[in-house]
Amino acid sequence: MTTTINSNGNQLIASFIGRLDTAAAISTAEAVKPLMEAQEKEIILDCSQLEYISSSGLRIFLSIRKEAAQHNSKVIVKDINADIRQVFMMTGFLSLFDIQ
């Protein structure tokens, strides 16, 4: 699991590659810290290469979402696969995120 963050103008693009399971969640949580402090940015969570997510991954997404709301930022989840979409659905995340 690797996480990269790219800045593109007002956008902060976080790319998740691999499986975001409980084991990977610790390093991922560390890796996404810059997103938590972003003020008035458009935060894009690029999930095109995310294979799998567990609840610990979802918690990271929810944390980002909560922080963003406090810092007037907007979170967009991009390109989730069918499995992840199912997980989002089951957890009510589909209604919490702007999914594109």
Add this chain to the structure above:
Amino acid sequence: MVRRFWILVLAAVVLESIACVQYIYSYYAIKHEACERAKCELRAAELEIDLVMCEQEHALQMAVALIERYIDEPDSLAAMSRIMLQSMPNTSNLGLAFVSGYYNKKQHWFEIYTHRDTVDGKPTIITREIGGPNHDYFKDEWYQNAFLHDSCWWSEPYYDNSGARSMVVTCSHPIRNKKGEIVGTAGIDVSLAYLASMDNLQVFQDSYYSIQSSNGLDIVALPDTTGGRKYLVFNEEIDATGWHIAIVIPEDVLFADLRKTGLVVLILMLIGLGLVAFILYRSAKNVQSIVSMTAKEERMLGELEIAREIQNAMLPKVFPPFLDHTDLNIFGFVRPAKEIGGDLYDFYIRHDKLFFCVGDVSGKGIPASLIMSMTRSLFRSVTAHEERAEQIVSLMNDALSEENELNMFITLFLGVLDTKTGVLEYCNAGHNAPMLMAGGQWQRAEVIPNIPIGIDKGYPFKAQSMTLHPNEELFIYTDGLTEAENINHEQFGEERMLSSLQAMKYSTPRKLVEAMQKSVDTFVAEAPQSDDLTMLAIRYQLPAIVMRNDIQQIPTLAEWIDSLNIPMELNMPVNLALEEAVSNVMLYAYPDGHGFVFVEFAQTPASIIFTITDSGIPFDPTQKPEADISLSAEQREIGGLGIHLVRKLMDEIRYERIDNKNILTLVKHV
């Protein structure tokens, strides 16, 4: 050597002591016996002499009584004397002597002497008048003593050189007239010749006796040959006569037999000692050979012990053998009847295939064990490049048949189990058909018997195949099990084996084999083990994974789930549900961080089942409240999603707390 000498000395002393005691005892016994016998004979002799004396006395008294009746007719006395002597067969003569001038017509001396004689070869009795100046009987003791004692008187024995020409004694008795006055003396001579031939007094051959008169005259004298020897002397005084009888027994005569016996005993003892010495010498040699045998045997035993260890080391004996193959549970057991045996089992995994075999070499002991090692090596080397059961057995057979001059053969069951599919290919070479537990029932597996290996090179062995399903089990054994005998020579048999198997049908191979071992041992009891005993149980069981209590183990859980070949569409839900459940355990069950999480997989046609077990603190995730997913992001809690996901992804969730373990069962319908 020294010890042997002392044993010999001891034996000699013991034998000598026995001989001495026996000798001394016999000596006194013989002496006592001789003494008793002598006394007895002496008394008998005394009695005999007394009887003779009494008889003579009586005869004399009778004669005197007759004479006194005819005392007034002196001329008739001669004739009467003859008649009287005739009636006294033991008396040799009779003398009647009268006082001087008793008969006036007669002269100063008057004595009638009647005696026995032999005239012309015929015994006759002669009577003479012998009184006169040449025969002045008045001075004779025999004559005088009748007057002095006025009764029967016995003279001392004397040698009569005129008449009897032997030792004689004279008995005299007074003769009275009608007025009662003593007028003469009647006397008889009693020959003592009979005393010299009293056989009874000769108590032993070569013993002697002597009779002496009271004044020391020899009546029967000892022979001259008695000088220079030791004697036992027994004396007796005869009351009537005052004579002394002595029985004289030379010791050399008395103890001749004892000495002879002693000599024989001595010779026998020497022979005995020689024999003892010989036995000692031989036994010492034997002991030496026994000692050297023992040393040899000890070395042999030591070598056997090493051989046993080598043989033992050949067999897999770490159980469970494959930590990365939790789908296989195997337990093997071998117990040779002797230090080393001809039974074998072996197994190992190559490329996810389990190669295993159970074999029984004909015979027991060292030869069988050597063939057993060969067979085991062949098994390993052939299976290293060959996966087909038929081929493996054929190759092993060919190799073993090639140089089998001892004509030893091996019954073998060989199997190749594909752990991924459960397909078991097996070949039975003359071995007992293994037992198979399928559908909750133990039964004999179907086998083509073939023939044992090592007999016929090129024999076309035929293999078979079957599919082992999860929780099915194979029990392979050697005839040491079914043919185990108790003291009544009854065999354990297939029936007892089957019932033992049936009783343990859901237990692990280790428990199964151990129960079987206990069962057969109980049956056999005191009887010695007659044959090598081998058991191998293989259970193709539910896949399982063991993880340390570490979140970083989660990826291995994912890999394991991938390997289960569950339907594709279920892969993600199962993966996620298990991860959530397992990470929940890892986060909460072990507060101190250390522990294990065990996950088992089971499949039924309708569902797939996972069981998660941990031995942490009691923790029931099903009691967690349902997360409210309808809340807005601002309202939502960060946690609580995991168990929510498990509930959503799985069709059933069950929690149990058994044996201090948390057991969470997740079921997904297919």
